[in-house]
Amino acid sequence: MKFIGYLQRFVSTLINNVEKKRILTNIKDYDTLETRHFIIRFDGKNDKIAYLTGEVAEKYYNAVCDMFNYYPEEKSIIIIYNDGDELLKNTRLNKQTYPMGSTIVE
Numbered sequence: 469m470k471f472i473g474y475l476q477r478f479v480s481t482l483i484n485n486v487e488k489k490r491i492l493t494n495i496k497d498y499d500t501l502e503t504r505h506f507i508i509r510f511d512g513k514n515d516k517i518a519y520l521t522g523e524v525a526e527k528y529y530n531a532v533c534d535m536f537n538y539y540p541e542e543k544s545i546i547i548i549y550n551d552g553d554e555l556l557k558n559t560r561l562n563k564q565t566y567p568m569g570s571t572i573v574e
Contacts (some may be wrong), residue, residue: 494558495547502543505529509547517548 492509499515501508503522506529510518526547533539549555 491547492545492556498547504545506541508546508548509542511550514548514550521546522546547556 469549495509498509499512499518501510501518501522503526506522506525508518508522508525547558549558
């Protein structure tokens with residue numbers, strides 16, 4: 469039984485890595501903003517949103533990590549899509565409902 473558990477974890481990790489690479493390849497033309505704990509990928513016309521996202525993410529980073537008692541070893545990636553359809557297409561999620569997100573109106 470232990471072997472099956474190890475095999476399931478290996479396959480799951482492999483699939484997750486392939487999907488992560490596929491998603492990041494699809495946004496290779498996006499701009500990048502790095503903060504202490506995050507890599508934010510965004511379309512160049514969303515730079516104000518990217519900087520705001522970085523500020524808020526860093527502000528709450530320690531509180532969230534403390535709450536889950538988990539500190540990632542690597543920087544977390546945040547992707548800011550131009551619209552919900554682009555998100556659904558790149559992540560292959562259900563095409564009828566957006567999983568999360570909001571609109572910022574200036």
